[in-house]
Amino acid sequence: MTMSEVAKKSEQKDPPPRVRHVDEMEWETIRWPGETGKMLFHPSEENPTAPNAGLLRLAPGAHHPWHRHDFAQVWYILEGEFTIGGRVCTPGTMLCHGDPHCEEELHTELGGVILIVQYPGPTTGGRPIYDKRFNMAKRVDIALERTDI
Template identity: 80%
Template sequence: MTEDKQNHTQDSRATDDPPPRIMHIDDIEWETIRWPGETGKMLSHPTEEDPTLPNAGLLRLEPGAYHPWHRHDFAQVWYILEGEFTIGGVKCGPGTVLQHGDPHCEPELHTESGGLMFIVQYPGPTTGGKVIYDKRFNMAKRKTVESERIDL
């Protein structure tokens, strides 16, 4: 991190509140995600030290990538940056925002062009469902779609 960014996070007011975490997407490696043709760069995710952090980051989908219908007990927001996606039969392109409530079902998603989206997943305010990072966004080896649970 540059000295300028470090200095920018300092404030003359004394507080116990933590300063913002500042990072650059180029400093984060792409990781394997559970669905075929998807990789991600997660900017934040829950940890033992901070279990309330959301899953937030970029999803890159290769041409032909897809995921089946599945459900979650947390909420999330997607913002499409690049590419075209068919999500639940609806064509969605750059600038499209999808808001998934708590709980929610994600409809089938396909992309012929490939694309990039920014996502934020956060604990469900009504269900209390927590987001899942480990073995979903950082897989050493992807499982088959058929072996994935689709109800969580």
């Protein structure tokens, strides 16, 4: 890159990063038993292509069934021990789900915390869902939850 290209680039008015701290929000109810979350960033009318990005906190005994999504996502286990699709996953484990993908059955006896980032599927165009998934007023019976999206 030439000096004039560097100068031009520095003159651009690109938006600054959005910054949030985990302590700025309360834990919200998520659709699966024993799960709460803090999605520090999520799609909105103003920013429809934003990822769901934040923390999942799973209580001892939390679980979710096999289900599928059209968006992509990455998980990074910060605390706890999880059995995901029969495999034991501990802190430092990263999972990358392409699009479309299935989330295998998950169980935790001790609970824990997972950093997640869900983003629009590069091949499917499927977008992560925030409303009525990560901010539920009340959880519905797990048998009534759709597992195909």
